[in-house]
Amino acid sequence: MAKDASTVTKVTSSHWGAFEVDVADGRIVATRPFAHDPHPTGIPDILPQAVHHASRVAHPAIRRGWLETRSRSGRGADEFIDLPWDEALDIAAREIDRVRKTHGNEAIYGGSYGWGSAGRFHHAQSQVHRFLNSIGGYVASFGSYSTGCAQAIMPHVFGVDFLQLLYEHQDGWPTIHNHTETLVMFGGVNPKNAQVSMGGVTEHETAGWFDRFAAKGMRCVNIAPQRGDAPEGCDWLPVRPGSDTALMLALAHVLESEGLTDHAFLDRCTTGFERFRPYLMGEVDGTPKTPDWAEPICGVPAQTIRELARRMAATRCFITVAWSLQRAEHGEQPYWMSAVLAAMLGQIGLPGGGVGYGYGAIGGVGKSLLGLRGMTFSQFQNPVQKTIPVARIGDMLRHPGQPYDFNGRRDTYPDIRLIYWAGGNPYHHHQDLNALHEAWQHPDCVIVNEPWWTATAKRADIVFPATTPYEREDIGRSNLDDYLFYMPQLIPPVGKARDDYAIFAELARRMGAGDVFTGGLEAGEWIAKLYDEFRALAAAQDIEVPDLDTLKRENWVRLPIRAEGPNRTLFAPFRENPDAAPLGTPSGRIEIFSDTIDGFGYDDCPGHPVWLPPTEWLGCAGDAAPLHLVSPQPGDKLHSQLECALADRPGARPVTVVIHPQDAKARGIAGGDLVRVFNARGAARARAHLSDGIRRGVVALPTGAWFGDPGTNIDPHGNPNVLTRDTGTSRLGQGSSAHTTLVDLARDDGSA
Ligand SMILES: Nc1nc2c(c(=O)[nH]1)N[C@H]1C(S)=C(S)[C@@H](COP(=O)(O)OP(=O)(O)OC[C@H]3O[C@@H](n4cnc5c(=O)[nH]c(N)nc54)[C@H](O)[C@@H]3O)O[C@H]1N2
Ligand SMILES: Nc1nc2c(c(=O)[nH]1)N[C@H]1C(S)=C(S)[C@@H](COP(=O)(O)OP(=O)(O)OC[C@H]3O[C@@H](n4cnc5c(=O)[nH]c(N)nc54)[C@H](O)[C@@H]3O)O[C@H]1N2
Numbered sequence: 001m002a003k004d005a006s007t008v009t010k011v012t013s014s015h016w017g018a019f020e021v022d023v024a025d026g027r028i029v030a031t032r033p034f035a036h037d038p039h040p041t042g043i044p045d046i047l048p049q050a051v052h053h054a055s056r057v058a059h060p061a062i063r064r065g066w067l068e069t070r071s072r073s074g075r076g077a078d079e080f081i082d083l084p085w086d087e088a089l090d091i092a093a094r095e096i097d098r099v100r101k102t103h104g105n106e107a108i109y110g111g112s113y114g115w116g117s118a119g120r121f122h123h124a125q126s127q128v129h130r131f132l133n134s135i136g137g138y139v140a141s142f143g144s145y146s147t148g149c150a151q152a153i154m155p156h157v158f159g160v161d162f163l164q165l166l167y168e169h170q171d172g173w174p175t176i177h178n179h180t181e182t183l184v185m186f187g188g189v190n191p192k193n194a195q196v197s198m199g200g201v202t203e204h205e206t207a208g209w210f211d212r213f214a215a216k217g218m219r220c221v222n223i224a225p226q227r228g229d230a231p232e233g234c235d236w237l238p239v240r241p242g243s244d245t246a247l248m249l250a251l252a253h254v255l256e257s258e259g260l261t262d263h264a265f266l267d268r269c270t271t272g273f274e275r276f277r278p279y280l281m282g283e284v285d286g287t288p289k290t291p292d293w294a295e296p297i298c299g300v301p302a303q304t305i306r307e308l309a310r311r312m313a314a315t316r317c318f319i320t321v322a323w324s325l326q327r328a329e330h331g332e333q334p335y336w337m338s339a340v341l342a343a344m345l346g347q348i349g350l351p352g353g354g355v356g357y358g359y360g361a362i363g364g365v366g367k368s369l370l371g372l373r374g375m376t377f378s379q380f381q382n383p384v385q386k387t388i389p390v391a392r393i394g395d396m397l398r399h400p401g402q403p404y405d406f407n408g409r410r411d412t413y414p415d416i417r418l419i420y421w422a423g424g425n426p427y428h429h430h431q432d433l434n435a436l437h438e439a440w441q442h443p444d445c446v447i448v449n450e451p452w453w454t455a456t457a458k459r460a461d462i463v464f465p466a467t468t469p470y471e472r473e474d475i476g477r478s479n480l481d482d483y484l485f486y487m488p489q490l491i492p493p494v495g496k497a498r499d500d501y502a503i504f505a506e507l508a509r510r511m512g513a514g515d516v517f518t519g520g521l522e523a524g525e526w527i528a529k530l531y532d533e534f535r536a537l538a539a540a541q542d543i544e545v546p547d548l549d550t551l552k553r554e555n556w557v558r559l560p561i562r563a564e565g566p567n568r569t570l571f572a573p574f575r576e577n578p579d580a581a582p583l584g585t586p587s588g589r590i591e592i593f594s595d596t597i598d599g600f601g602y603d604d605c606p607g608h609p610v611w612l613p614p615t616e617w618l619g620c621a622g623d624a625a626p627l628h629l630v631s632p633q634p635g636d637k638l639h640s641q642l643e644c645a646l647a648d649r650p651g652a653r654p655v656t657v658v659i660h661p662q663d664a665k666a667r668g669i670a671g672g673d674l675v676r677v678f679n680a681r682g683a684a685r686a687r688a689h690l691s692d693g694i695r696r697g698v699v700a701l702p703t704g705a706w707f708g709d710p711g712t713n714i715d716p717h718g719n720p721n722v723l724t725r726d727t728g729t730s731r732l733g734q735g736s737s738a739h740t741t742l743v744d745l746a747r748d749d750g751s752a
């Protein structure tokens with residue numbers, strides 16, 4: 001688009017990176033890649049249309065049935081009445097006050113999971129949590145949909161918080177480049193997912209590293225149902241979804257039976273191998289976990305498994321595991337077993353050896369940066385002690401007062417009367433959405449702050465229109481990135497939208513907690529205060545950060561925080577001297593057998609890693625649902641964000657489902673056909689894309705389409721979460737099991 005004199009161009013930041021924005025007459029008119037990004041993403045292209053889209057929430061709105069009679073039925077079906085801000089805020093504050101006085105703050109669910117926006121101050125989750133804490137607290141959530149299961153299991157194995165492992169310890173790409181000879185990637189290293197990172201990734205470098213690996217002759221093995229789960233040029237072992245643990249066990253069996261296990265390392269640095277070995281060798285159950293045993297389970301030929309194991313032992317080998325593997329039933333097992341396999345190889349603590357998690361899952365993993373602290377808006381302490389594992393929200397709403405197990409603890413679900421959501425879209429992210437819609441009718445009131453009429457906003461009683469990051473100023477910065485941004489306010493708020501901060505300040509004031517929530521500061525004053533704190537903390541680490549006025553003028557700076565030297569290596573000091581630098585596990589060692597987990601007595605997560613067949617996978621697929629559905633992240637955007645603009649593109653909806661040509665042929669499906677993807681839980685419409693880059697028997701339908709209106713028997717846009725199972729990964733992790741789903745496909749004539 002040609003720029004005229006009135007066009008202003010600024011840089012802003014987002015979860016998918018930095019980009020330039022052209023603004024004219026108060027509207028975003030165009031975007032362009034950030035000049036310093038070697039592999040920019042196309043996601044910002046849809047931004048101008050989305051920000052000014054007709055589906056923006058223009059006014060505070062209250063559902064008619066709730067406004068008139070406080071009726072709980074009709075969520076998602078009723079029309080909404082627009083109200084002036086003051087009136088809507090009065091009504092919401094009265095309702096929150098009523099619930100906390102009548103039922104206590106334990107009746108308020110504010111877990112409010114979701115990615116919201118990338119700015120540091122206007123971080124919607126911090127805002128809603130601080131507000132709820134300032135009025136007496138709320139039921140919170142533990143973990144994320146991304147890594148909830150890993151966050152529960154990995155501290156038992158390595159004695160480190162899983163996210164800390166990710167941020168502070170794992171080998172950087174330069175280390176892998178310099179040392180690794182064999183890169184074995186369970187679930188791949190997905191270039192499309194590396195476009196995105198929590199808080200932003202400015203230089204998208206993941207794909208570039210694979211070009212360098214190829215040039216160096218590194219052998220990269222992509223063990224995943226889709227070839228595209230790793231960059232081009234990698235070997236592809238099309239594994240059956242949900243079966244990686246069996247494959248890892250077979251690799252371990254080869255090591256042990258061929259004398260390739262590093263027992264010296266196991267003795268020095270691990271505990272419990274002697275309790276795991278009888279299971280591996282079949283001495284306890286009569287089933288040795290050989291490659292021949294694994295072949296029919298995972299679909300990888302036994303001879304391939306043997307050769308791979310030998311190569312892994314003979315070369316510097318780095319194992320990576322995608323987050324998708326633990327977003328599945330028994331997701332604890334491949335995570336734990338990958339650590340055991342790496343321990344048996346004896347390379348943990350050597351540069352470019354051992355195991356790492358989430359490379360490619362988000363863009364910043366593999367960047368070696370000095371850690372900086374600060375710029376966090378305090379959420380205060382939560383006076384309510386109750387938390388649920390984040391992905392158990394459906395169970396919580398369905399089973400108030402019922403007991404459940406989680407990571408060694410037995411608790412009961414609270415009786416939720418009010419849900420407050422800001423910065424997330426549960427009708428995007430949760431599983432079995434038809435069941436969630438039923439459960440969602442239980443609370444007295446649902447309040448949502450949202451810029452767009454998402455499926456969640458449509459299922460609320462009170463909706464407050466929130467600004468997008470382009471309508472307010474903020475600071476952009478991520479722990480996995482070395483850039484710092486001033487995110488200027490680019491346009492005035494669209495419609496009557498207000499910042500989450502302003503909405504919560506007004507609600508808090510009405511509930512007598514205004515000063516507590518705001519601390520007497522305006523948004524701009526908070527940004528300056530948090531920035532100055534950050535700057536002082538950085539200065540204490542000898543890192544110079546410009547003052548805020550300079551940053552505002554410059555728009556962005558690159559911080560000198562790339563770690564010196566390429567050799568960041570996970571657990572190197574521990575390997576060197578495990579007595580002097582013990583891990584945080586009870587034994588101080590890597591736990592191949594965990595007495596703690598064993599003591600929980602869970603049959604779905606016993607004391608050492610085991611192969612447990614999932615409830616739904618190709619090993620038990622029948623006539624009713626013969627295909628395994630994987631529902632990966634969308635390549636063209638972030639989750640459900642900006643969906644309205646994509647959905648408007650001709651032919652873009654319903655979403656594309658990837659199917660193997662032979663599976664399509666067996667169903668009379670041709671490329672481009674409309675199809676129905678279905679199982680006993682629901683049905684979604686999609687458009688077939690035939691590809692031999694997906695394993696036979698597997699279909700892939702990405703997440704991100706907005707869930708349709710209730711009352712239709714098929715989701716018209718292609719939301720996979722009408723099909724997925726809503727069960728925890730196990731009693732230990734209780735994470736999301738989204739990838740454990742069987743379905744069938746049929747041609748669809750397009751009628752409802
Ligand atoms: N089947 C299946 N389901 C999955 C997954 C899967 O692999 N398969 N993956 C899961 C994972 S890992 C994740 S992280 C989740 C993602 O699920 P979510 O994080 O819930 O998805 P988003 O679409 O990013 O939702 C963010 C919402 O915040 C809104 N928003 C943006 N900025 C602001 C703001 O400033 N204020 C307010 N109030 N709102 C704002 C956006 O419009 C959007 O509706 O999905 C999960 N669901
Ligand atoms: N463009 C874009 N990037 C994103 C996001 C986005 O919405 N858009 N979301 C971000 C978020 S919040 C997260 S958490 C990460 C998620 O990162 P991941 O969890 O790693 O990604 P997914 O897209 O869920 O799955 C990646 C691939 O895993 C494969 N897979 C599924 N099940 C199995 C299995 O059992 N075994 C094996 N070996 N492979 C399996 C599938 O083929 C799938 O394509 O992505 C982030 N990156």
Ligand SMILES: [Mo]
Nearest residue numbers: 144145146147
């Ligand atoms: Mo995620």
